[in-house]
Amino acid sequence: MKFDKELVHGKLIKRYKRFLADIELDTGEIVVAHCTNSGSMKSCLENGAEVYLTPVDDPKRRTKFTWEMIKINNDWVGIHTGNPNKLAFEAISNGLIPGLEGYTTVKREVKFGDSRFDVYAENDTEKCFVEVKNVSMKQDEFALFPDAVTTRGQKHLKTLIEVKKQGMRAVMLYVIQRSDVHIFGPAKEIDPDYAALLKQAWEAGVEIFPMQAKVTPEEITFVRKLPFQI
Known part of the structure; x- marks a missing residue:
């Protein structure tokens, strides 16, 4: 981007x-x-x-x-919360995220139930809903989300679980806009309910993609998928 x-x-x-x-x-x-x-x-x-x-x-x-x-x-840390959505849409559209490539239709802001997801992608074999979150918080080597209680984020996780139950692909994409971290995890001390829901979603089949991005004054690009602990 x-x-x-x-x-x-x-x-x-x-x-x-x-x-x-x-x-x-x-x-x-x-x-x-x-x-x-x-x-x-x-x-x-x-x-x-x-x-x-x-x-x-x-x-x-x-x-x-x-x-x-x-x-x-x-190093630069991206704090604009709208950029991850643009970056994710661009990357999925162009097949630049390993594991999220091969889609022939990619749309932004698509409703499912009472939620609106950032990206919807499909091809001849599957439909996929993707929720995108900006991550800028660091603790030791961890990138953590959220940095404040997020009832909206909790709602998205619950809806992604429902997406998965209905036989579609459900993805939680965390865009980590900093280079000085090496692993992703939920901020359990800040929002224990979100952390518990993320674990529940993972166990229900919701996929977790913590994608680290390199931020510069010219562009923001994905560089790698980080491991995670939930």
Whole structure:
């Protein structure tokens, strides 16, 4: 997934009200950027760290920049929660994820029951629903999800179990937007209910794909599938 525009470099002053961040650009100008990540952003917030922003031309937007990434441990961590959906759709459409290739039809935002899944794919032999989650939290060598309690995420797991029961393929795709982790797992201390549901879903046949992505100011690309512990 390549960025459509040239990103703007700066440094994080502070994040506040969840969806806002004050950024000092290289020019010295201080701007307010929109933060798409509603979670705690635990382990990927560091005041004074380098960041990259996308400039926004929409005259209806109050904020003229969207925060894309932050430099932590000398590498970029993607914090834009919309990018994993774009990346996943692009990769599945082009058969770039081992185990999720060979689909002739790939769509975004497809309903099943009372849920809407990020990606739906099918071919002559199977139908597959994929839910995509952004992962930015790190603890030791682990990438963990979620970084805040997510009742919406719990609902998606329950619906994926139902998808599997109806004979279709159900996939939980975690997009890990950082390179300094080596294994994926649920954040049991933060959301024990989600962790328990993920284990239940796995035992019911829902597939878990923790895909690590390399984040740069030019593009975001998948590099490997991580092992996981649930």
